[in-house]
Amino acid sequence: MNEHRLRQEMVRFAHLLYERRLLVAMDGNLSALLPSGDVLCTRAGCHKGLLTDDDLLVVDRSGRVLRGSGRPTSELQMHLACYEARPDVRAVIHAHPPVSVAFTLANVSMARCVLPEVVLTLGTVPTAPYATTGSADLADRVREAIRAHDAVLLDRHGAVTVGPDLLTAFCNLETVEHTATITKAARDLGGARELPAEEAVRLRAMGLKRYGGPPEAVARADDPGADLPEACLACSGCASRDPGGIGPRLDLKMARVTERPIPTLGEALAAAPERRSLEDAVVAAVLESLGGG
Numbered sequence: 001m002n003e004h005r006l007r008q009e010m011v012r013f014a015h016l017l018y019e020r021r022l023l024v025a026m027d028g029n030l031s032a033l034l035p036s037g038d039v040l041c042t043r044a045g046c047h048k049g050l051l052t053d054d055d056l057l058v059v060d061r062s063g064r065v066l067r068g069s070g071r072p073t074s075e076l077q078m079h080l081a082c083y084e085a086r087p088d089v090r091a092v093i094h095a096h097p098p099v100s101v102a103f104t105l106a107n108v109s110m111a112r113c114v115l116p117e118v119v120l121t122l123g124t125v126p127t128a129p130y131a132t133t134g135s136a137d138l139a140d141r142v143r144e145a146i147r148a149h150d151a152v153l154l155d156r157h158g159a160v161t162v163g164p165d166l167l168t169a170f171c172n173l174e175t176v177e178h179t180a181t182i183t184k185a186a187r188d189l190g191g192a193r194e195l196p197a198e199e200a201v202r203l204r205a206m207g208l209k210r211y212g213g214p215p216e217a218v219a220r221a222d223d224p225g226a227d228l229p230e231a232c233l234a235c236s237g238c239a240s241r242d243p244g245g246i247g248p249r250l251d252l253k254m255a256r257v258t259e260r261p262i263p264t265l266g267e268a269l270a271a272a273p274e275r276r277s278l279e280d281a282v283v284a285a286v287l288e289s290l291g292g293g
C-alpha cells in the first residue's frame, strides 16, 4: 500500500479506536510499515479521536525521525520490537481497552479458551508482566510475548495487537475487548465455562491453517494445542478448583480469583476445631484462600 493510502487508513483507524472507546484522551499509538521498510507512526501527545495527517511521522527502524514534526510516540520502542520479532507483522496498535485492562488489575487471565471463534482466529491472549510505560523493559516483554501471539495484554496498562495490515491489528484489538466484555458478563452471571480442551485444540489447529497467525505457531499447527498454554490443555472448565481458572466456582457469586479455593463452612470449622467462634474460623479460611493466611 502506498504512503498516501496508509496515512489515510491510519487516521481512520485512530478515529475508530476512540469511537469504539478502546482508548481516551492522549492514550495509545499506531504504526505501520511503509513499502520502504520505514515506519509510519503517530506522534506523542495527540488525541486519537481528533487525529489528522499532521500527527503522523515517518521514522526509521532505529526510531530516528525522517519526516514530520513533533516527537514520535513514547511507546515507539514497543512497536519496533514487534517488527523486529515478527517479519510477518506490518502494523501494530496499542490502546487501553477498559475491560481487558480491568482483567489484568483483577489478576484474571485471558490466556483461556472461552469463545470458539476467538480460539480459531486469535488463540489466547497472554498478559505481559508489568513494566514502566515507554521503557526498554516493556519493549522486551512485548517482544517476547508477540513471537507466539497476535495480541498481548500489558499488566495494568493496555493491549498490543499486530497484523499484516492495520485492519487486522484493529480487528484483533476489538476481538480482545469484546471477549473480555463477554467473559465479564458471564462471570457476573455466575461463571464462564471454558471450551473442552479437545475442542480448543481442534479449533486452534484449524485456525492456524485457515487464518495463519504467528509463524512460530503456524509451523507447529499439527502439534496438539500448538500455541495454547499448558493451563488451557489441562483445564477442566469452570468446575475446576484450579485457582488460575477463568471463573469462580459456580456456587460462588464472588468474582474474585483466590489463591486457593475458599472452603465450605464445614471444611473451615473442621480445619480449625480449636477456634472458639464461627466468625474466627471463617475469617481465617477466607484469609488463607486469599493467600494471606
Ligand SMILES: [Zn+2]
Binding pocket: 027, 028, 075, 094, 095, 096, 133, 157, 158
Ligand atoms: Zn499505553
